[in-house]
Amino acid sequence: MKKLLIMGFLSMFGASQAHASFTSIITGADMAGLEVTANFSGGLTETLTWQVISTGTGLTDTVSLEAEEGGVDGSLFSLTQNGDSIGNVDTGGTSDFSDDIFYGLWSLTNKSQNILTSIVISALGTDVVFDSLFDDNGNGSGLGRAFIIKPSGVTAIATYSDLIQDELYSTLSIELNLDGQESVDFFADTDIKNVPAPATLSLLLLGLGGLVARRKQA
Numbered sequence: 001m002k003k004l005l006i007m008g009f010l011s012m013f014g015a016s017q018a019h020a021s022f023t024s025i026i027t028g029a030d031m032a033g034l035e036v037t038a039n040f041s042g043g044l045t046e047t048l049t050w051q052v053i054s055t056g057t058g059l060t061d062t063v064s065l066e067a068e069e070g071g072v073d074g075s076l077f078s079l080t081q082n083g084d085s086i087g088n089v090d091t092g093g094t095s096d097f098s099d100d101i102f103y104g105l106w107s108l109t110n111k112s113q114n115i116l117t118s119i120v121i122s123a124l125g126t127d128v129v130f131d132s133l134f135d136d137n138g139n140g141s142g143l144g145r146a147f148i149i150k151p152s153g154v155t156a157i158a159t160y161s162d163l164i165q166d167e168l169y170s171t172l173s174i175e176l177n178l179d180g181q182e183s184v185d186f187f188a189d190t191d192i193k194n195v196p197a198p199a200t201l202s203l204l205l206l207g208l209g210g211l212v213a214r215r216k217q218a
Contacts, residue, residue, distance in 0.1 A: 022191040024142035026128070027104075028070030028081035029055050030192060033126040038077040040114040048072035053080065062088055062103050077116060081106040086131075086145050087187035097151045102185065105150065109183040116178040123170045123190075124162060131189045132160050133167040141168060141191050150185040154178060158188070 023030075034050035049072065056068035062084060071080030087104035110116040123129060131144025144167060147158035154176060162170035172188055 021194045022129075022139075022141040023194060024086070024131070024191050025060065025065075026085050026190045026192055027056070027065055027068035027083055028053065028085075028106075029068040031070050031081070031123075031126070031128050031190060033123075034128060035122045035124070036072050036079055037120045037122075038074075038079075038116055039118045039120075040076065040110075040112055040116050042114050044076060044112065044114055046074050046076040048074045054082075066103060074111075076110075076112045077119075078109045078111060079106065079119070079121075085187075086143065086189045087148075102150060104187065105185045106188055107183060107185050108178065110178045110180055113180040115180065116176065118173065118175045121172045121174075121188075122162075127193045129164050129168040129170060129191050129193055130160055130172050131168055131191045135167065137166040139166050139168070141166075144191070145187055145189040147172065147174070148187040150187075152184055154182075154184045156184070156186065164193070 028050075029052050031050050032052050035047060036050060037045060037047040039045050050070055051072065053069040053071055054067055057064050059065075066083040069080060069082035072078060073080075081104075083104040085104050085106075087102070089103070090101040092099045092101070108116075108119065121130075129141070131141050132146050133144050134146070135144070136142050147156075147160075149156050156174050156176035159173045159175075160169040160171065161173065164170055168191070174186075176184070178184055
């Protein structure tokens with residue numbers, strides 16, 4: 001019986017100490033279930049749920065991943081993301097932004113006549129997390145990227161909230177002033193939190209220990 005108790009304690013301890021694992025190559029096609037709320041001047045607001053638009057070609061190089069897309073499209077605004085969300089820029093070897101090729105962008109469009117003043121992207125209730133730093137902090141999330149707006153005349157302030165751990169969050173809020181019928185692009189990295197295997201292993205060990213104890217009692 002003492003051996004059973006020790007085994008159970010050790011297995012539960014192992015589960016509690018296990019680090020979560022993350023999938024770091026994520027596109028808009030992997031973010032189904034996000035809740036996106038856009039707020040406008042005049043008190044208008046619209047909330048939409050993220051959907052898969054295209055699952056792509058099955059190839060995972062930077063260019064091919066651009067075919068994987070997800071997003072929302074309502075009466076007042078649309079927001080889409082395609083490609084690896086950590087983002088990448090091909091400068092073509094020049095300092096001129098006009099010939100740059102951007103990969104992994106989020107694209108926001110104000111379809112109304114009012115000014116779009118803020119947008120809130122919530123991953124609560126999903127396994128998606130926003131990875132806000134170019135550092136994994138040893139938690140297995142891989143490299144991330146802070147919010148960066150694509151060079152344009154639009155300015156924006158991003159705030160991460162609903163902390164998961166370290167640099168990982170569940171909510172990204174963006175304040176901006178986007179005129180009616182205007183669009184803006186930005187980078188914001190996401191990962192997906194995977195279920196830790198050690199937790200499952202612990203349950204199996206506990207179950208096995210219970211069977212052994214019953215056999216000894218029989």
